[in-house]
Amino acid sequence: MARGNLIAAIAMTEPGTGSDLPSMRTTARPDGDHYVINGSKTFISNGSLANLICLAAKTNTEVAPFRGISMIIVETADLPGYRVGSPLEKIGMQGQDTCEIFFENVRVPKANLLGPCEGHGLMQMTEQLPYERLAISAKALATAERALALTTDYVKERAAFGQSILDFQNTRFKLAECKSAMHIGRVFLNDCIQRCITGRIDDMTAAIAKLWFTDTEWKVVDTCLQLHGGYGYMLEYAIARIWTDSRVQRIYGGTNEIMHEIIASTL
Structure with missing residues (x-):
């Protein structure tokens, strides 16, 4: 291999x-x-x-x-x-x-x-699931960060009603929410990676990471596509491909509904 x-x-x-x-x-x-x-x-x-x-x-x-x-x-x-x-x-x-x-x-x-x-x-498969779910989480964060970077550049260049789209308060506030989520997520992901390196990543933490990062990825990417307007729906723009590729993240590696079950079992 x-x-x-x-x-x-x-x-x-x-x-x-x-x-x-x-x-x-x-x-x-x-x-x-x-x-x-x-x-x-x-x-x-x-x-x-x-x-x-x-x-x-x-x-x-x-x-x-x-x-x-x-x-x-x-x-x-x-x-x-x-x-x-x-x-x-x-x-x-x-x-x-x-x-x-x-x-x-x-x-x-x-x-x-x-x-x-x-x-x-079954044990052989499930014992590696925390690692897989952490890998999915890392991909989700990286994807959302890329979408945010692309969109920030786009709204600076794109003009509407005599000003850049970034000059609208709604745009700035939406991107501020996305950036805040990415910053918090990066801290959480780094902690999860350190736990994984030292063999302390557990099923619940991995499930929380997979659930939160993929849900957040979808929200961020969807917000970024919206800020592209009609061009965001065109496959020639990277944000459109990112959007369609991101949807499956909440399905594979265990659906997010299963992640809810795993987390709830620890209550």
Whole structure:
């Protein structure tokens, strides 16, 4: 992967399950020295390009769902029964390859099991979620800061009614609110990063970060697009692409509704 010989993807989400990982239906049935995999996954980033997939599948359907999931490494080159669907058409993030993948009696060596034994898949996935949610938070803040910088430059140059848009009090106050949120967010993010470096980032803090930063990103970016007026709706302007790309931030990595649940469970 470091050399670029392999492109990787992680395959968790299935049609109809979304954030409900224990309800996945993809199975990996033991058969001698192999697993026989059947099922499908959706919204897979790098899906059509990947030749190495970290797959979440049920290796035991007789136990509780959270105990029967395992992670299996699948090398897809010339693999019988493995199929990639057409790229999914998204409203944003057009440069990112996202698709469905299908497994029909795909045989993979048991040696490709990730970890020392079966049944640890859900734990393996969830123990990395705080890191993923912190990465999403960092992206959200950086995106919002970029939108604010672009918009500040735009309203200085754009004139209306004989003055720059920045000269209107509404514009200055809206941008002041955005800048205040970004400044506070930067302090919180730095604290979260330090916690992560020292191994002290917990599920609740990561959930708060993901929830607050992605909600704030959307509010800031939407405000910035509004200040661009009609040009903000044109894809030739960066703010329009930022706006469409930002919408998914509140969905992947665990929906923000799930973040509310995680936070509420600590009350």
